[in-house]
Amino acid sequence: MRIAIAGAGAVGRSIALELVESKHQVMLIERELANIEPESVERAEWVHADACELASLEEAGLESCDVVIAATGDDKVNLVVSLLAKTEFAVRRVVARVNDPRNEWLFSENWGVDVAVSTPRLLAALVEEAVAVGDLVRLMTLRQGQANLVELTLPEDTPLAGRPVSSLQLPTDSALVVILRGGRVIVPQADDALEPGDELLFVATTAVEEDIRDALGV
Template identity: 30%
Template sequence: MRFVIIGAGRVGLRTGRVLREEGHEVTLIERDEAKIRRARNQEFPVVDGDGSRESVLEDAGVANADVLGALTADLNVNFTACMIAKHYGCRTVMRIDEGYREEIYRKYADEVDEVIYPERLGALGAKNALLGGTIRAVADVAPNLQVVEVTVSDAAPVNGYTMDELELPANATILAFGKREADLEIPSADESLEDGDRIVVLADFDVLSDVRQLLVGESPERATVNAGTGGVN
């Protein structure tokens, strides 16, 4: 897949590295000279300019991109870039800081494909949002421990199991459960697992791929790639 990421700061650059390691094409947009040099030293193609300008986005290849990630600290730049990218048929993922009020979040969330909080999600969560996957980071609680929300797929080996029958790896614990479109809550033992249900799991990074295999039904190789490596900083 082809990605255009606006912002070569800590979140943008680390997200770009994770995506590139998985074989995706990544182009960065940045206007800070020091950040541009750092990104180019890591062999990223970088367009020097304002990511909210259509001409700059075109220079970065937005017309041929699959996804645009607006990951700067400037909400106006991020939103404008996403609105432009939508006209090119891109999936749009926009960074927003947690300090914004709920009504502002809802206003922007309705206009883009996904809103992320980098303070909470970091590079792994941003990568999952860009890919539009079925697992997303919620929070890091220790260097190698993360809370993730997983969406059960039709191909999951545990599809049709009850919560009492579900056995996760030793270093993974279920925190909450929600039926499709329903609120998350503490699960009951006889609750059945179905396509579209969501499970919040506290898991060690080492077993995230095992969790994906069980709840999403991915192959071991794909589950390992999608689980990612490292945490939120």
């Protein structure tokens, strides 16, 4: 894939390094000349430009990108970049960094954002996930806020122990997508038996999250 990253600070460069290692074509767009460091991500294309300016994005060829990541440290900039990428260049997937959790409500389809990543919220969710057993933890909001990735760890006294996945009566607008068991990643099949300590990852709308807890009897 061809991926553009707006913002070549520490976050943007780190993302770029991961993506080029995965054999993606990466273009870093940075406004501040002092942050232009081609040697830090040698296999990326570097563009000295303001990602909030339509002409600059046209010159950079943003329409050829499959994904745009707005990764600057300024939420206003990230929103403008997202909106331009979606409305002016029809980029298929737009991911935006949320710096201030108070602004998270703005990062929606109205601003062209497909996936909003809030670092404070994600860190808090990971802490919860590490210590919570029997509680539903929201890990990430997906696709314009219409669905969430949520996790629940089955307690030792779960009534589901030994029961097959097919016995789960999950609500509409939810799906069990993976089971984490020890070091294993299990794509759930109908006959797979559930065990205490299983970490269950679901994709679900916000409205049915509590219904998932009820279906699991926790």
